[in-house]
Amino acid sequence: MSYLAIVDLGSNSLRVVVEEIHDDGTHDEIMREKQDTRIAQGMGEELLLKEEPIMRTIRALKAFQKLYAHYQPLTVKAITTAAVRMAHNQAMFLSRVAQETGIMFEVLTGDQEAYYDYLGVVTTLDVQNATILDTGGASVELIPVAGGRHLATVSLPFGAVSLSERFHLENQAQLNDISAACGYILSQYATLPWLAHQKGLPVILLGGANRSLARMSRQQFGEENIEQIHGYELPFETVELIFDALCQLSRYERENIVGLEKSRADIIVSGLLPLVNLMRTLQSPKVIFSESGVREGIIAELLSYRHE
Incomplete structure (x- = not known):
């Protein structure tokens, strides 16, 4: 028996998952x-x-290290995505992290991030024909799926944090700012010719803002456990209703919504804009939420290599 820790530094959040790896190749999550x-x-x-x-990030890394260090023997796989990928001072940051924590991060390309999203989704959901959307802090990943296979892996350079800052959506969202953000997002989508072939198909959702959407919806509908969102579905009409309601609220009012993390209140409007614009473009009837993404895709790949 051994242990595998996935350290995932995204643009908005740092996440750690520890898996207990059994001799027969199976695994159990023991820490998240x-x-x-x-x-x-x-x-x-x-x-x-x-x-x-x-x-802030280095402090969090050190705190997480203390939580998983006693699992032995332990393999640590550390990955980081859009913000570090795009940063002009990337080398300085990675060197500083390595020096202060000993953690050596692999910077995923946009295509790699999108592929691991796909792998994480298809290993836990029955996906045949859909578009996968992962909304992060500084990028969105899009993966068209047909017959259970991915047709492309795309990463676009905007996300919940960057859109919020660029279009001033942190507090009370103004209509002209939302319109400007929508125009920018649609101009990016227009570069993807395969989107035309995805019309009428559901969108499978990953990312913190999208998970918040699921929890807010489950709370509104009186669901017993709002955290159980894997495989949960919503029609587009409900997505639009929740989004429109959020746009009318101040940041303070959003901070008090059950199901929405207080720390995400300033980026929830910008975080849902990629989804709303994608669904309008595709005339998509519904969304399906996935709790599995990059980390689960990496775990699936690593374990398949070990098994071989």
Whole structure:
């Protein structure tokens, strides 16, 4: 028996999953932790990671290390995505993290991130024909699926944090700012010719903002456990109703919504914009939520290599 820790530094959150690996190749999750470190905060057009988010991230990494260090023998797989991928001071950040924590991060390309999203989804949900959307803090990943196979893996350079900062959506969202953000998102979608072939298909959702959408919906419908969202479905009409309601609220009012993390209140409107615009473009009838994504895709790949 051994242990595998996946350390996943996203643009908004740092997540750690520890799996107990059995001799027969099966595995059980024994630890899952998350902290909103928001490494992408304040990067701006210069695309520089700032000191405060860096320090916040390193503190969280050290805290998580203490939680998983006693699992032995342990393999640590550390990956990071859009914010660090785009940062002009990436090398400095990675060197500093390695020096202060000993953690060596692999920077995933956009295509790799999208592929692991696909792998994580198809190993836990029966997906035949759909479009997978993962909304992160500084990027969105899009994967068209036909007959259970991915047709493309795409990463676009915008996300919940970057859209919120660029279009001033943190507090009371103004209609002209929302319209400007929608125009930008649609211009990015227009670069994807395969979207035309995905019309009428459901969208499978990953990412923190999308998980918040599921929890808010389950709370509104009086579901017993709002955290049980894997495989949960919503029609587009409900998605639009929730989004429109959020747009009418101040940041303070959003902070008090059950199902929405307080730390995500300033980026929930921007975090749902990629989804709303995608569903309108595709005339998609519904969304299906997935709890499995990049981390689960990496676990599936690593374990398949071990088994071979």
